[in-house]
Amino acid sequence: MQGYDKYAFEPFAVTVDLAVFTVRAGRLHVLLVERGQEPYAGQWALPGGFVLPDESAETAAGRELAEETGLADSTGSAGLHLEQLRTYSEPDRDPRMRVVSVAFAALVPDPPAVHAGSDAARAEWLPYGTPGPLAFDHDRILADAHDRVCAKFEYTGLATAFCPPEFTLGELRQVYETVWAAELDPANFRRKVLGTTGFVEAIPGAARLTGGRGKPAALYRAGPATSLHPPLLRPTTVSPEGKPS
Amino acid sequence: MQGYDKYAFEPFAVTVDLAVFTVRAGRLHVLLVERGQEPYAGQWALPGGFVLPDESAETAAGRELAEETGLADSTGSAGLHLEQLRTYSEPDRDPRMRVVSVAFAALVPDPPAVHAGSDAARAEWLPYGTPGPLAFDHDRILADAHDRVCAKFEYTGLATAFCPPEFTLGELRQVYETVWAAELDPANFRRKVLGTTGFVEAIPGAARLTGGRGKPAALYRAGPATSLHPPLLRPTTVSPEGKPS
DNA sequence: TCAAAAGTGTTACTGATACACCCATGG
DNA sequence: CCATGGGTGTATCAGTAACACTTTTGA
Secondary structure, eight states: OOSOOTTSSOOBEEEEEEEEEEEETTEEEEEEEEOOSSSSTTSEEOOEEEOOTTOOHHHHHHHHHHHHHOOOOOSSSSSOEEEEEEEEOOTTSSSSSOEEEEEEEEEOOSOOOOOOOSSOSOEEEEETTOSOOOSTTHHHHHHHHHHHHHHHHHHBSGGGGGSOSSBOHHHHHHHHHHHHTOOOOHHHHHHHHHHSTTSEEEEEEEEEOOSSSSOOEEEEEEOSOOBOSSOOOOSTTOOTTOOOO | OOSOOTTSSOOBEEEEEEEEEEEETTEEEEEEEEOOSSSSTTSEEOOEEEOOTTOOHHHHHHHHHHHHHOOOOOSSSSSOEEEEEEEEOOTTSSSSSOEEEEEEEEEOOSOOOOOOOSSOSOEEEEETTOSOOOSTTHHHHHHHHHHHHHHHHHHBSGGGGGSOSSBOHHHHHHHHHHHHTOOOOHHHHHHHHHHSTTSEEEEEEEEEOOSSSSOOEEEEEEOSOOBOSSOOOOSTTOOTTOOOO
């Protein structure tokens, strides 16, 4: 940071790219946009855009998320999560010019109708893993985002960001099962969640029929806890030689 | 990422900032440089510099680290760790111009003599937490880096990056105790480390006197494991309401 | 012979897993 | 009355914490 020279640096474009996840019909979905022009015309890409002169990357990401989904920003408010992932800066990641992209992961509850964004050609929720190769280095960004979300499910209450304001423990469990692609014991899951203070809060008298069959389930709200002690570990997915981050 | 217009974006300067840690004499130290000019002239700052036109942020960080410490780059080679932290992009973080900085955390073994860098006014290892407020938002970057390193010590074999190529378990334990600012039971520490396959590898016949007193200790090398199962948890530092990341 | 640090053993406790079992509802 | 999912109880097991104990060195 010594010796600033206004002309010593190459001008970079700085963008944000968003990996926006939701759980719909028991499957993990990602919000993607179809590119209308070269390069990668016709291919799917992550939504994103330029960081404006008076914005931080976080502000730009919140704005883009709102434009694409119609959801309010709010990095902390009711069910909605936006988190910086990392920055991708390989010199050749965009063939046209030097673009440094700050990637974000976002988690939203199910049914935000795809609100055709201001500049988006076509935006759609697609099941995670289904579309072929994405544009640019977006396959890698998406994979990194997925890893991060999976990992954070273990030691944070992040899963509630995928749920509506009021949810049953069965619904919360299905979110975990969907994201982790694993089966969890309902009894033990219940105990762990309820045994962690601040993870969820019971809604006194309420109960919800769970789609016909079965006993009506009690309703819960997301609690104030951000980190879970002890963590909620996923079953056998843990490899003794897995990568750390 | 739709509608690129070469002139629609504000030119940003992109820099890297490095939080370089080492453990020396039982204390955690950080490499800092003294600023020679305004703003923040005379204050300490994190080392860093511009990302050059043909570099990724990772390459630039490795180059800066080598310039400041004289150590080779090598994100994976023997004892030396360089990892992207996150990106800081508040519009007013540098009063002169728009600068987006990609921050990195680096861990190096003890005695790299401070190699006065090409542009560094004065670089010094200072105990973590001692210097007053740093320039720019570097206090926050340094705190974020420290949090990250502490957390990664729990579930990765990262601590060996602070050790020389051959080390005793007592030395490795002191690294943990220094970084966590906590005391660990030598017996249990030993069992956990040796019980985790791939964390450390015994060097057959070797032993080292541990500075006079005590039984000579067996020597070990860093093993190939990057993630630890089960994790090595720090004692009572865990707060039930701590922040996640 | 004493202090210090390495290294071994043992016990008590906590949390996870697995599974059996009861409850309430719709078909 | 049966299938389905909510909810409770409980035995077993693995991993941790705490601490007693032996070994080997320098002073």
